[in-house]
Structures are given as C-alpha cells and as structure tokens.
Amino acid sequence: MSIVHSKLRNRKKILHSLPEIIKNIKLTYRQDETTIPEINVIELHLTDRCDLHCNYCSYKNHIDAETLSEKSLYNIMLFKPKAIVLAGGGEPTLFRDSHMDINGVIDFFYKRDISVGLITNGSKKLKKESYDKLKWLRVSLDASNQSEFFALKKGKFSTRLDFLRSACESECKYIGVGYLYGDHNIRTLYDACYELYNIFSSRINIQFRAVCNIQSCTCPSSNYANERFRTSDLDVFWKDEIKYLKSKLCESKYENYDYHNFILNNTNLCDVLDGNKSNSLNFEHCFTALSRWVIRANGNIYPCVMKATNKARPICNIMNLNLQEINNNLSGYYNLSAGYCNGVNSCCRLVGEVNNIVMDSVGGVLDNLDSNDYFY
Numbered sequence: 205m206s207i208v209h210s211k212l213r214n215r216k217k218i219l220h221s222l223p224e225i226i227k228n229i230k231l232t233y234r235q236d237e238t239t240i241p242e243i244n245v246i247e248l249h250l251t252d253r254c255d256l257h258c259n260y261c262s263y264k265n266h267i268d269a270e271t272l273s274e275k276s277l278y279n280i281m282l283f284k285p286k287a288i289v290l291a292g293g294g295e296p297t298l299f300r301d302s303h304m305d306i307n308g309v310i311d312f313f314y315k316r317d318i319s320v321g322l323i324t325n326g327s328k329k330l331k332k333e334s335y336d337k338l339k340w341l342r343v344s345l346d347a348s349n350q351s352e353f354f355a356l357k358k359g360k361f362s363t364r365l366d367f368l369r370s371a372c373e374s375e376c377k378y379i380g381v382g383y384l385y386g387d388h389n390i391r392t393l394y395d396a397c398y399e400l401y402n403i404f405s406s407r408i409n410i411q412f413r414a415v416c417n418i419q420s421c422t423c424p425s426s427n428y429a430n431e432r433f434r435t436s437d438l439d440v441f442w443k444d445e446i447k448y449l450k451s452k453l454c455e456s457k458y459e460n461y462d463y464h465n466f467i468l469n470n471t472n473l474c475d476v477l478d479g480n481k482s483n484s485l486n487f488e489h490c491f492t493a494l495s496r497w498v499i500r501a502n503g504n505i506y507p508c509v510m511k512a513t514n515k516a517r518p519i520c521n522i523m524n525l526n527l528q529e530i531n532n533n534l535s536g537y538y539n540l541s542a543g544y545c546n547g548v549n550s551c552c553r554l555v556g557e558v559n560n561i562v563m564d565s566v567g568g569v570l571d572n573l574d575s576n577d578y579f580y
C-alpha cells in the first residue's frame with residue numbers, strides 16, 4: 205500500500221487522539237471554567253501574505269494580510285499540542301515578526317518536543333537545519349512544468365524545484381509534493397508523476413487531492429460556487445479520463461517497472477483512479493473540534509478550515525484567551541448547537557469522514573460518558 209495512503213493521509217489517525225478527546229468531552233459536560241483543553245494537532249497560519257495567486261485558493265478572499273505575533277506561540281503551548289502543521293492562510297515561509305522568521309518558529313516547537321509539519325508553496329528556502337527538524341513537509345506544486353505552473357499560480361516553477369532539492373538533501377523523512385487535480389489537469393497526472401519521478405526519484409511522495417468544488421461532494425461552502433476550477437468526478441468525461449490513466453498505469457508495469465512501483469508506493473494515484481468510495485456522513489458530534497484546531501494569522505481559532513473560511517464564530521482568539529469562552533464554544537461546536545454548525549449538512553466531506561471514524565468507533569459509549577455508573 206502507498207505510504208501516502210497508509211501513513212501520510214490516513215484519517216484514522218484521529219483515533220490516536222481519543223484520550224484527549226474524551227477529556228475534552230468531559231470538560232464540555234461540566235462547563236468547566238478552570239481546565240484548559242488539550243488540543244493535539246494545531247494548524248497554524250503564520251501569515252496571510254502570499255507571493256502567488258492560485259486561482260482556486262480557499263483563502264483568496266482574505267485580502268487583509270495579517271501576520272501572527274511571536275507572543276501567540278507561547279499561548280499555543282497552553283493547549284499542550286503534540287503536532288503543529290505550519291500552513292496558511294498565505295505562505296508560511298514568508299512569515300516574519302520582530303526577530304522571528306519561519307526557521308525560528310520551527311525551532312520554537314522542535315525544542316519543545318512537538319512534531320512539526322510544513323505545507324508551503326516553496327517560496328523561500330529554509331535553513332538547512334530547519335529542514336532536518338521537520339517531521340514532514342509538502343510543497344504544493346499542482347503542476348509539473350513552468351507553463352502549467354504559471355497558468356495556475358503566476359509564479360516561477362524553478363523556485364519550487366530548488367526548494368524541493370534542498371529538502372531532499374536534508375534528513376526530513378517525508379518530502380511530499382501536493383498536487384491538486386480537477387477537470388483542468390486530470391489527463392496529465394500520469395505524465396506529471398513521471399516528470400517528478402525523473403527529477404527526484406523515490407525521495408519524494410506525491411499527494412493528489414481533488415480541487416474543490418467536487419461534483420460528488422455537496423459542498424456547503426459558497427466560496428466555490430462560481431469557480432472555474434472543479435472536479436467533475438461524476439461526468440462521463442471523467443470516467444473516460446480515468447480509463448485512460450488506468451491504461452497508462454497498466455502499461456508502465458511492463459515498460460518501466462521501477463516507475464510503476466514508484467506510483468504504487470509513493471503516490472496515491474490509485475485512490476484517484478478508484479474514485480469516490482466515501483460513505484454518507486452520519487456523525488452526531490464534531491470530534492474534530494476537540495482534537496484539531498486551525499489558528500488563523502489574525503489569531504482567531506476555528507475547529508476546521510470550513511469554519512475558518514466562512515466567517516463562522518471563532519472558538520476564541522489566541523492573543524486574548526478566555527477559558528469560559530473557549531469551553532463554552534467548544535461545547536457549542538462539539539454538540540453542533542444552533543449558531544455553531546449544522547453538522548453533516550455543513551461539513552466538508554473529507555473532515556466529516558474523520559468525525560464518522562470516531563463516531564463509528566466509540567460514538568455510543570461517548571454519549572454516556574457522563575454517567576456515574578461504574579459497574580460493567
């Protein structure tokens with residue numbers, strides 16, 4: 205099985221956070237105003253500044269180029285995170301606040317024994333030792349040559365390749381290329397893998413993700429309503445494209461066995477070819493809100509990207525923490541209360557499936573957690 209499928213994009217890993225989720229559920233039951241919730245994974249948006257102009261960027265409507273303050277890193281530590289994902293908003297490598305830059309941020313968490321992952325467009329190279337300190341990194345290429353890259357993002361492809369080359373010389377174990385696919389490039393995915401394999405061989409992995417808006421997903425976000433980028437994965441046209449890609453993959457088994465194995469082991473192309481196999485969403489609580497937060501560059505804390513990009517109610521602001529407000533809002537999101545979230549009708553399918561996983565594993569038990577009956 206591909207490392208992308210089994211390890212890097214394995215949503216079942218939310219189950220590692222069950223102990224903290226259970227503690228946080230108890231907090232919401234008790235309306236505790238003194239205990240700080242433990243949030244295992246924090247996606248941190250260091251800045252909203254960006255050098256690129258991706259047509260499909262989820263955050264392109266955020267024109268106010270906010271930058272997180274260095275002081276907020278200390279506040280984040282109060283929530284005892286175990287893993288930090290540096291992402292955006294904008295482009296995290298462009299972050300600078302007083303005397304700290306992205307290298308300083310990586311070092312800040314690394315020194316405190318927290319795993320750090322980085323999602324970047326590869327604008328600005330890191331210091332050599334910073335690459336070494338990363339658990340994983342992913343460069344959002346979404347293209348395999350300069351003309352495709354420029355058409356999508358209005359920037360230089362070679363800069364991103366240089367970033368990846370430096371990363372490949374480091375001790376960082378998992379070096380990924382993020383590759384959004386949709387109607388505009390589905391036919392090219394096999395050749396794109398080949399281009400990147402020729403440059404980086406098996407040192408990299410390639411993580412394909414469908415660009416929103418996805419036809420098979422009834423996305424509730426108005427952000428993508430008029431997009432010219434879409435994934436028409438229910439169309440006849442799409443089925444033909446998948447047939448074509450499958451035949452190319454099949455041929456590679458005989459023509460270039462090493463490359464064939466690269467696709468199977470280092471990419472999730474097979475998931476793209478398999479199509480949408482998702483179950484319907486049936487969760488009754490938002491467990492994500494208790495285990496993974498998004499902190500925007502203006503300090504606002506949200507339970508997910510959907511809420512962060514749709515002007516929802518923040519859980520709090522990292523620069524102005526108020527425990528009563530945090531635990532009250534956590535309870536609102538966890539219980540999918542009015543004014544917070546409509547649950548399955550408002551959720552992104554990818555995140556919703558994570559909620560399903562917890563619900564299916566322990567849902568009924570968690571509902572009765574408040575009971576004082578200890579016999580079994």
Ligand SMILES: C[S@@+](CC[C@H](N)C(=O)[O-])C[C@H]1O[C@@H](n2cnc3c(N)ncnc32)[C@H](O)[C@@H]1O
Binds near residue numbers: 291323415
């Ligand atoms: C918003 S970017 C910020 C980090 C960095 N600037 C980058 O491009 O990697 C974070 C991730 O969101 C992805 N993304 C942006 N718009 C998207 C969309 N419409 N659908 C799916 N993913 C999207 C990007 O490809 C990237 O992997």
Ligand code: SF4
Binds near residue numbers: 255262264292325344
């Ligand atoms: S590089 Fe990242 S933040 Fe910048 S426009 Fe593209 S997706 Fe958005």
Ligand code: SF4
Binds near residue numbers: 489547548551559
């Ligand atoms: S959209 Fe609602 S249910 Fe889905 S992750 Fe966000 S807050 Fe939770």
